[in-house]
Amino acid sequence: MSDTQYVAKWGIMATGGIAETFAKDLLTNPAIRGVTDVRHEIVAVGASRSSDKATDFIKRIKGPASAKCYGSYAELVNDPNVDIVYVATPHSHHFQNTMLALEAGKHVLCEKSFTVTASQTKKLVETARLKGLFLMEAVWTRFFPSSIEIRDLISSGAIGNIHRVTGDFSFNINDETGNLALDDSHRLASSELAGGALLDLGIYPITWVFQTLYHLWSDGDKEKPRVIAAINQHHTGVDEMTSIILQFPLHKAMGIALTTFRVATDPDGKGTSGPVVRIQGSLGEIQVFGCAPKPSKYNLLKKGNEPKEFECVYPKDAERDNWGHGMYWEADECVRCLRDGKLESQTMSLEESIVIMETMEEVLKQGGVEYPEAIKTDVYDPKSSLNAGGR
Numbered sequence: 001m002s003d004t005q006y007v008a009k010w011g012i013m014a015t016g017g018i019a020e021t022f023a024k025d026l027l028t029n030p031a032i033r034g035v036t037d038v039r040h041e042i043v044a045v046g047a048s049r050s051s052d053k054a055t056d057f058i059k060r061i062k063g064p065a066s067a068k069c070y071g072s073y074a075e076l077v078n079d080p081n082v083d084i085v086y087v088a089t090p091h092s093h094h095f096q097n098t099m100l101a102l103e104a105g106k107h108v109l110c111e112k113s114f115t116v117t118a119s120q121t122k123k124l125v126e127t128a129r130l131k132g133l134f135l136m137e138a139v140w141t142r143f144f145p146s147s148i149e150i151r152d153l154i155s156s157g158a159i160g161n162i163h164r165v166t167g168d169f170s171f172n173i174n175d176e177t178g179n180l181a182l183d184d185s186h187r188l189a190s191s192e193l194a195g196g197a198l199l200d201l202g203i204y205p206i207t208w209v210f211q212t213l214y215h216l217w218s219d220g221d222k223e224k225p226r227v228i229a230a231i232n233q234h235h236t237g238v239d240e241m242t243s244i245i246l247q248f249p250l251h252k253a254m255g256i257a258l259t260t261f262r263v264a265t266d267p268d269g270k271g272t273s274g275p276v277v278r279i280q281g282s283l284g285e286i287q288v289f290g291c292a293p294k295p296s297k298y299n300l301l302k303k304g305n306e307p308k309e310f311e312c313v314y315p316k317d318a319e320r321d322n323w324g325h326g327m328y329w330e331a332d333e334c335v336r337c338l339r340d341g342k343l344e345s346q347t348m349s350l351e352e353s354i355v356i357m358e359t360m361e362e363v364l365k366q367g368g369v370e371y372p373e374a375i376k377t378d379v380y381d382p383k384s385s386l387n388a389g390g391r
Contacts, residue, residue: 005030005037006339010331011044011082011106013073013097015057018111019088022138023061025328026318030218038288038335040328044068046076048388056187062320068337073097073387077104084134084334087111089386090187092375095120097388098135101128103382109334118288119378128292129179134337136330136345137322137353139207141293143329146312147211150279151284154212158300160282165212166256167205167277169292170197172264172371180261181238188261189236194371196238198231198360202259208244208277209255210356223250224355231367239369248361256352271296295324 007057026040042063054069059210070076076087077100084107087097091113100112102124106365114137115121120275128135133313154162173188175181182189189195214222225246232241241260248254275287276295283302290296290312300308316324333345344350375386 005039006335007039007041008335009041009043009081009083011046011076011079011085012042012057012083012088013101014077014088015045015047016088017090017300019086020057020061020323022086022088022327022331023057024320024323025065026331027061027063027329028320028323030068030328030332032315032317032324033332035328035332038332040331040335043081044070044076044079046070046073047324048073057376069205073100074382077101079104083107084109084338086138090201091116091193092371093386095124095375095378096381096384099380100382100387102131102133102135103380105131105133107334109136109138111138111332113137113194113203113360114353114357115120116199117196117376117378118361119353120376121225121354123378123380125354128289128350129343132343134334134343135350136334136337136348138330139203139325139348140327140330141207142348143333144295144312144326145329146295146310148239148287148297148363149310150295151211151216152198153286153300154279154281155216157283159279159284159286159302162190162213162216162279162281163253164280165209165253165278166258166280167208167292168258168265169201169204169276170260170265171201172267173261180234182234182235182261189234189238191237192370192375194375196234196240196242196369197259197261198239198242198363199371200365201357202242202257202360205257205259205277206244206246206255206356206359208279208288208292209257210352212279213248213251213253213255214355215352217251223248225255225359227362227366229363229366231363231369232262233235233367233369234258237369239364239367242367244363265288266291267321275299304385313366318335 045054085101087110234240245284246255279371
């Protein structure tokens with residue numbers, strides 16, 4: 001272990017599945033992915049209502065016995081040993097939970113979708129900048145080596161000017177009668193938890209549109225998209241099928257993002273249904289296979305050339321039961337930013353998170369999706385019930 005490694009001390013807010021996956025990635029040996037300059041430690045976990053849930057979480061991830069286990073989020077963010085908080089609660093809770101951490105003086109990595117409304121995202125950004133704290137939306141796909149390679153290919157002009165990007169991330173969760181196999185209280189179906197396909201799944205095809213178009217344009221050349229959307233609503237009021245066209249007329253480009261609970265992007269689960277993302281340029285295209293959040297490979301196709309195939313690799317830690325999901329790269333980015341005194345990541349900038357949230361808000365507006373005021377407000381309330389709950 002290098003003496004020059006910069007070590008970040010993490011606090012994990014919530015104890016559900018995504019928190020467990022992320023925490024396990026934090027605990028993998030950085031050497032498996034060729035990282036020698038930064039390292040992660042989990043020093044505290046905050047559960048909703050009971051410290052027993054936090055204790056059980058530490059056991060599940062085989063975490064350090066020294067980690068503090070709290071039964072409230074307030075205790076977690078006020079732990080003086082915590083450098084940065086990972087917020088892994090439902091979308092409905094992100095604004096209040098992230099504000100809780102920022103107000104306690106903690107840096108934050110918050111799961112996507114960042115918030116429920118654009119005004120909430122803007123308030124988080126304003127608060128973080130005012131307090132001189134690091135803040136980032138946890139769009140892990142942005143930080144994969146394969147994503148970086150694809151963006152580099154585009155920037156090099158390998159497929160010319162990009163004119164169209166299409167992406168789909170959908171699950172078939174129908175039961176045998178054709179009804180959605182979701183209880184109304186499930187986070188995907190519940191309006192109170194900001195459920196629906198868009199904020200949970202649709203963020204990924206939108207991510208591919210933005211990271212291959214908007215993100216690669218120079219600051220003075222960035223163009224916000226015109227949004228055209230259609231939504232089929234579930235009986236709980238959330239979106240269950242959403243189709244989006246993002247038009248960038250100045251760049252002669254369009255993005256098409258699809259998401260639903262009714263049909264699957266990959267029906268047989270074997271990746272035989274073709275590319276899940278197509279990035280189409282004037283000289284060729286890049287096809288992404290597997291699933292939009294975590295691709296398995298990508299192909300480069302150019303007229304008159306043989307296709308080139310590139311594998312997407314996610315290193316595993318053999319000494320930790322082959323853990324390694326790919327979330328460690330976004331964590332590495334956070335720690336490097338802390339080390340270098342940066343308050344945001346250029347790979348997932350706060351400005352871009354705001355534009356993406358504005359885009360999704362417009363999609364929901366056009367589709368008639370309304371969430372309760374309690375989860376839409378941009379007024380911070382440290383005593384909000386949302387600062388006691390989690391998943």
